[in-house]
Amino acid sequence: MLKIKSIEKNSIAYRLGLKRDDVIEAFNGDPAKDMLDVAYFDSQADFSVTVGREGKKITFNVHKNSDFPMGWDFYDESFIEPRWCANKCVFCFVDQLPRGQRKTLYVKDDDWRLSFVSGNFVTLTNISDEEIARIKDKKFSPLYVSVHATDDNLRRKLLGNPKARPILPLLKELAQCGITIYTQVVMCPDLNDGEILKKTMMDLFELYPAVQNLAVVPVGLTKYRCGLQDLQPVSKQVANETITAVETFDAECYAKIGRHFVYCSDEMYVYAEREIPPYEYYGDFEQLENGVGLVADMRYQFDLALRDAVAPKKGSFTVVTGVAATPFIQQVLDKAKHLFPTLDVNIVTVINKFFGETVTVAGLVVGRDIVDALGAAENVGETLLLPRVMLKETEDVFLDGMTLDELKKITGKKIIVTSDGYEFCQTILECK
Numbered sequence: 001m002l003k004i005k006s007i008e009k010n011s012i013a014y015r016l017g018l019k020r021d022d023v024i025e026a027f028n029g030d031p032a033k034d035m036l037d038v039a040y041f042d043s044q045a046d047f048s049v050t051v052g053r054e055g056k057k058i059t060f061n062v063h064k065n066s067d068f069p070m071g072w073d074f075y076d077e078s079f080i081e082p083r084w085c086a087n088k089c090v091f092c093f094v095d096q097l098p099r100g101q102r103k104t105l106y107v108k109d110d111d112w113r114l115s116f117v118s119g120n121f122v123t124l125t126n127i128s129d130e131e132i133a134r135i136k137d138k139k140f141s142p143l144y145v146s147v148h149a150t151d152d153n154l155r156r157k158l159l160g161n162p163k164a165r166p167i168l169p170l171l172k173e174l175a176q177c178g179i180t181i182y183t184q185v186v187m188c189p190d191l192n193d194g195e196i197l198k199k200t201m202m203d204l205f206e207l208y209p210a211v212q213n214l215a216v217v218p219v220g221l222t223k224y225r226c227g228l229q230d231l232q233p234v235s236k237q238v239a240n241e242t243i244t245a246v247e248t249f250d251a252e253c254y255a256k257i258g259r260h261f262v263y264c265s266d267e268m269y270v271y272a273e274r275e276i277p278p279y280e281y282y283g284d285f286e287q288l289e290n291g292v293g294l295v296a297d298m299r300y301q302f303d304l305a306l307r308d309a310v311a312p313k314k315g316s317f318t319v320v321t322g323v324a325a326t327p328f329i330q331q332v333l334d335k336a337k338h339l340f341p342t343l344d345v346n347i348v349t350v351i352n353k354f355f356g357e358t359v360t361v362a363g364l365v366v367g368r369d370i371v372d373a374l375g376a377a378e379n380v381g382e383t384l385l386l387p388r389v390m391l392k393e394t395e396d397v398f399l400d401g402m403t404l405d406e407l408k409k410i411t412g413k414k415i416i417v418t419s420d421g422y423e424f425c426q427t428i429l430e431c432k
Contacts, residue, residue, distance in 0.1 A: 002032055003075045004051075011071020016060045018072065022051040033134075035079055036113055040138050042070050080117070082109030086126040088160030090229045091186055096222040098354070102401055112143060119289060121146045121184050125164040132170070135179060142180035142212070145171065149185070149192045150203040158192060168203060175210030184215045184290060187268075189232040193242060201249050201262050208253075214262040215287040216246055218271060220364075223356030233358055239272035259283060265291040267361060270324045291361070295328045301421030302332045309336070309429040312343035316381035317428050319347045320370055322362035325387075332421070336429060345428050348377045354400055363389040367402025371410055384411065385427060388419045 002024040007014050024032045027041045028048055041047050045066040050059045062070070085108035089095075094108050112127055112135070114120045121144045134140070145167075149155045152166045171181060183204055187193050192200070197216070204211050218234035225231070234242075246264050253261035260283060269276045279300040282293035321329055326349045337343050350373040352359045354366040374380055391397060396404035396417075408415050418424040425431070 002035065002038060002078050004072050005075045006073045008071035008073075012062065012064050012068060013070045013072045016062065018049075018051065018060065018070075019053065022053050022058075024049060025052050025057065026050040034113065035074065036116065036138070036140060038074070039117070040140070080111065080113050082107065082114060083111035083126060084108060085110035085123075086161060087123060087164070090158055090160060090191075091188055091219045091221075091231060093220055093222070095228060096220075096224045096355075098224050101399070105399065112140075115144045116140045116142070119144050121290070123159060123164070124167070124170060125159060125161055132173070135174065136177040139178060141178070142182055143174070144182045144184070147171075147183045147185060147200065147204065147214075149196055150200045151196060154192060154196060158186075158188070171204075171207055171211065175207050179210065181207075181211045182213060182215075182286060183211055184217060184287070186219050187216050187234070187242060188219045189234060189238045191231075193238065194245075197242070198245060198249065201246070205249075205253055205261055208257060208261060213260070213286060215265060215290045215292045216242060216262065216268065217265045217290060218242075218268050220361075221356070221358055223358070234268070234271050236272055239268050240274065243268055243272050243274060263287060263292045266293070266295045267291055267324060270360070276328070295325070298421035298424070299328070299332060302425045303335075303421075305422045305425035305431055306336060306339070306429070308431040309339065309425065310432050311430040312340040313428055313430055315383055316344040317346075317383050317385055318374075318377075318379075318381035319345065319385045320350060320365075320373070321347065321387065322352065322365050323349055323360035325362050332425075336425070340429065343428060344381065346379055346381065348373050348380065362387050364399065365390050366400035367398040367407050368400055370398075370407060374411055380411075380413070383414045383416060385424065386415060386417050388417050391417065 004018065004020055004022045004024070006020055007018055024038065026032055027037055041049070043066055046063050048059055048061050050057055087110065094106055097105055109120070110122050110126060112122050112124060112131065115122045123146045147167055148158045150168050155167060156162050156164045174181060185192065185197065185200060187197065201214060204214050218239065219231060221231060221233050243264050246262050250260055250262045260281065263282070266276055276295045279296045282296055285293050285297060288294060288297060319329055326347055329347055333345055333347070350365045350369050351357055352365060353369050353372065355364055391404065404415060416427055418427055
C-alpha cells in the first residue's frame with residue numbers, strides 16, 4: 001500500500017490538494033505497484049495520479065517541470081520488501097556466516113527493484129517476463145547485474161540454479177531498450193577465471209555502451225564452510241594472473257572507446273601485492289561500492305585535505321582497520337607525519353577471528369575483534385578512528401551485533417567514525 005505520510009508545504013502535491021493518509025492507487029489509470037512507480041512518475045512532467053480517500057477515488061492531473069519533485073513522503077510499510085534469492089551460489093557469503101547472529105544478516109535478497117533504487121547487484125534469475133517489460137517500458141535504469149560467467153552452464157553451476165535463464169540474451173534485450181547496466185564477476189579460482197573470464201569480458205564488452213563496465217572481485221571465503229562446496233581462495237599467483245588478464249583486455253577496450261571498461265577490485269591488488277592504480281584510472285568511480293577504487297579515492301581525498309593542513313591536532317590517535325587496508329593507511333599517515341613530525345597517530349590492525357583470517361577487508365571487521373586487537377596493542381591513542389564501512393549503513397552497529405556505544409564503554413576511548421579520506425585527514429590535522 002502506497003500511503004502518504006506527509007506533504008511538504010507549498011509543494012506541488014500540496015497545491016494539488018493531496019493529503020496525508022491518501023493511498024495512491026493508480027498512475028495514468030494503471031494500478032500503482034510499488035515505490036518504483038512513485039519514483040518514476042515523480043521524475044515525469046505530465047501524468048495523473050489516483051488516490052483513495054475515505055472510500056472515494058480522486059484523480060489529480062499533474063503538470064510540472066520533470067526536475068521538480070512532488071513533495072510527498074510515504075509510510076515505511078510502503079517501501080519495497082526485498083525479494084528472496086532463488087539461487088544457492090557456491091560462494092554465497094550468507095551461507096558462510098556463523099550461527100546465532102541477528103536475523104537480518106541471513107536475509108538473501110535478489111531483487112531487481114533494489115538494484116535500481118540502491119545499486120544492489122542482482123542475478124536476474126527470479127525476474128518475470130512481465131517485470132522485464134516493466135523495466136523496458138519505464139526505463140528503470142541503471143541496473144547492477146551479477147554475471148559471474150556468460151557461459152550459461154557454468155553460470156548455473158556457480159549460482160546453484162539449474163533453471164537460471166541465459167544471461168546474454170536478457171542483457172541484450174535490456175541493452176536494446178536503452179537500459180544502462182553495471183556488471184560484476186565474483187571470481188572463483190579454477191571455476192570462472194582464466195579463459196572463462198576472458199570470454200566473459202569479451203561478451204560483455206560487445207554490449208558496450210549499454211553495459212558500462214565490469215568489476216572482477218575475488219571470492220570471499222570465511223572459516224564457516226563446513227558442508228559447502230570446496231572452493232580455493234585467491235592466491236597471490238592467481239590474483240596476479242587475473243590482474244594481468246584484466247588489464248591486458250582493458251587496454252584493448254581503452255584503445256577502442258577511450259575509457260576503461262573492466263576493473264579488478266582493490267582486494268585483488270592486495271592479494272597480488274601490486275600497486276593499486278592511480279585516482280585517474282577509475283573515471284567516475286561507478287563501482288566504488290564494489291570495492292573498486294576505494295584506496296585511490298581515499299588517497300586522493302586525503303591529499304586534498306592535506307593541502308590545507310596547518311598543524312596536527314592535539315592528542316593521540318589510533319586508526320583501527322583491517323589487514324588489507326593497513327599498508328595504504330600507513331602510506332598516507334607517513335605523508336602527514338613527514339609534514340607534521342609531532343603528529344601522534346598509529347595503526348592497530350585487526351585480525352578477523354570472527355569470519356576467519358582469510359577475510360581481510362575493513363568492512364567485515366567486527367566489534368569483538370576490535371576489542372581483542374586493542375587489548376593486545378602496546379600503544380593505543382586517546383581517540384580511535386574507525387571507517388564508516390565497519391558499521392551498518394543505517395545504524396552504529398557492527399556485524400557481530402556490538403554497538404558503537406558498547407565499544408566506547410569497553411575501551412574507554414573516544415571514537416570518531418570517518419566516511420572518506422578527506423574527513424580522515426581533517427580528524428587528525430587542523431585545516432584552514
